[in-house]
Amino acid sequence: MMTMAFLSSSYREELTFPEGFGWGAATAAYQVEGGWDADGKGPNVWDTFTHQGGDRVFRNQTADVACGSYTLWGEDLKCIKQLGLTHYRFSLSWSRLLPDGTTGFINQKGIDYYNKMIDDLLANGVIPVVTLYHFDLPQHLEDQGGWKTGAIVEVFDAYAQFCFGTFGDRVKLWITINEPNTLALLAYDKGIFAPGVPNPGNRAYQTAHNMIKAHAKAWHSYDSLFRKKQNGQVSMSLFSPWVEPADPTSAADQEAAKGIMALALDLFAKPIFIDGDYPAVLKSQVAAMSKKQGYPSSRLPEFTEEEKRMIKGSADFFAIQYYTACLAKHQEYSEGELNILKDINTEVFPDPSWKVSQPGSWISVTPWSIRKLLKYIKDLYNNPVIYITENGFPQGDPAPLDDTQRWEYIRQTIQELYKVTAIHLDKVSLQLYCVWSLLDNFEWTQGYSSRFGLYKIDFEDSALPQVPYKSAMEYAKVIQSNGVKRPL
Numbered sequence: 001m002m003t004m005a006f007l008s009s010s011y012r013e014e015l016t017f018p019e020g021f022g023w024g025a026a027t028a029a030y031q032v033e034g035g036w037d038a039d040g041k042g043p044n045v046w047d048t049f050t051h052q053g054g055d056r057v058f059r060n061q062t063a064d065v066a067c068g069s070y071t072l073w074g075e076d077l078k079c080i081k082q083l084g085l086t087h088y089r090f091s092l093s094w095s096r097l098l099p100d101g102t103t104g105f106i107n108q109k110g111i112d113y114y115n116k117m118i119d120d121l122l123a124n125g126v127i128p129v130v131t132l133y134h135f136d137l138p139q140h141l142e143d144q145g146g147w148k149t150g151a152i153v154e155v156f157d158a159y160a161q162f163c164f165g166t167f168g169d170r171v172k173l174w175i176t177i178n179e180p181n182t183l184a185l186l187a188y189d190k191g192i193f194a195p196g197v198p199n200p201g202n203r204a205y206q207t208a209h210n211m212i213k214a215h216a217k218a219w220h221s222y223d224s225l226f227r228k229k230q231n232g233q234v235s236m237s238l239f240s241p242w243v244e245p246a247d248p249t250s251a252a253d254q255e256a257a258k259g260i261m262a263l264a265l266d267l268f269a270k271p272i273f274i275d276g277d278y279p280a281v282l283k284s285q286v287a288a289m290s291k292k293q294g295y296p297s298s299r300l301p302e303f304t305e306e307e308k309r310m311i312k313g314s315a316d317f318f319a320i321q322y323y324t325a326c327l328a329k330h331q332e333y334s335e336g337e338l339n340i341l342k343d344i345n346t347e348v349f350p351d352p353s354w355k356v357s358q359p360g361s362w363i364s365v366t367p368w369s370i371r372k373l374l375k376y377i378k379d380l381y382n383n384p385v386i387y388i389t390e391n392g393f394p395q396g397d398p399a400p401l402d403d404t405q406r407w408e409y410i411r412q413t414i415q416e417l418y419k420v421t422a423i424h425l426d427k428v429s430l431q432l433y434c435v436w437s438l439l440d441n442f443e444w445t446q447g448y449s450s451r452f453g454l455y456k457i458d459f460e461d462s463a464l465p466q467v468p469y470k471s472a473m474e475y476a477k478v479i480q481s482n483g484v485k486r487p488l
């Protein structure tokens with residue numbers, strides 16, 4: 001009896017988070033809004049890319065309509081209220097506000113739309129977390145060279161200043177650029193994301209370089225022109241896997257794992273959070289490989305001393321987006337093969353013993369690894385305040401409303417976060433967790449075949465009804481009690 005009583009009480013134990021911990025969900029403009037040409041919105045690179053067809057997106061689907069959030073915002077708000085979110089992260093469509101990407105022409109209808117969202121959120125006690133740019137570059141800017149050219153830095157800064165000036169009286173948490181590392185790799189190295197032109201080994205570094213400078217410049221604009229009056233915070237959301245050596249006893253594999261962390265995360269985080277410059281290991285390896293390949297200089301550009309000073313310290317919190325772990329193995333490549341992974345002689349893959357979220361998915365079910373990543377960030381980046389601006393788990397289509405397996409992943413992830421926040425294991429300063437995503441939506445090249453939403457959307461029904469998955473109801477309980485229960 002004693003044992004039973006002990007067991008049941010510990011198994012049902014409520015794991016309570018510190019007071020004030022933030023519970024959010026996230027979306028992005030292109031993935032949910034639809035209204036691709038409504039009310040004066042200009043085209044962006046994803047409009048162009050999806051309209052070109054060519055089987056680069058699942059069944060050539062587009063986000064012309066998506067979840068219809070441009071007209072159905074009131075329905076999204078109902079979901080947000082039903083969940084009881086403390087924070088809602090969404091992005092502004094750059095070309096809805098500035099149809100050609102520049103402040104030369106401003107679309108008032110776009111301003112009205114986002115004003116309503118922000119006002120409605122605040123009226124319901126929900127804190128808006130606003131991303132300026134989430135993969136949807138205005139087409140007009142792409143036509144002028146986009147992230148490949150240095151000129152984009154000033155243009156992005158002007159857009160950021162416009163947004164701070166227009167919405168910053170109410171928005172206090174800003175993300176400048178969403179996952180510049182994913183964008184550099186998938187859009188500019190592999191060319192599988194819009195604008196869709198592969199250029200392995202070069203463009204990823206070039207575009208990453210300009211995105212870091214654009215972010216830093218916008219942060220300085222906020223700091224010098226808006227911070228005093230608006231008192232908000234600005235950062236950039238970085239994606240990172242957690243990487244383990246394929247063979248933990250192999251020194252080469254250990255270096256390979258460090259190399260992937262450097263390429264995925266530190267390439268962006270070290271300049272911004274430490275010293276304005278890229279990790280030494282990447283600088284030397286890319287320079288050596290470039291030399292062997294006959295390039296006159298390294299394919300990884302260099303920051304000037306003035307740029308380094310501008311970039312260093314240009315973030316008010318560390319925003320991380322986390323989905324999965326992977327393994328890294330040392331692999332020698334010949335000089336003829338150009339690819340940023342090859343620059344660090346590494347191959348990455350999942351551990352075959354890990355379950356995957358759905359057949360063919362890039363996401364392995366590894367909730368334990370979020371704690372390792374948080375510790376890595378804490379140790380390397382001087383214990384910053386951390387916001388998890390995305391974490392999630394997809395289902396295939398058709399996606400069952402009883403998504404028990406998915407909830408178990410989210411629940412276990414939250415249980416890991418409890419360890420670092422409430423009982424202070426690892427002493428990490430984590431303050432916010434956002435689920436990706438509020439709604440099933442347009443998952444880039446996978447179209448609507450990959451469902452990340454807390455709410456199911458029936459895309460076949462023109463009313464686009466939203467129905468909560470089991471995960472939504474369970475997440476609402478977590479938010480209400482500010483904690484999670486251990487399983488029975």
Ligand code: NOJ
Nearest residue numbers: 028178179321390436443
């Ligand atoms: C990160 C991206 O920011 C988001 O747009 C995407 O849908 C999720 N990852 C899931 O892949």
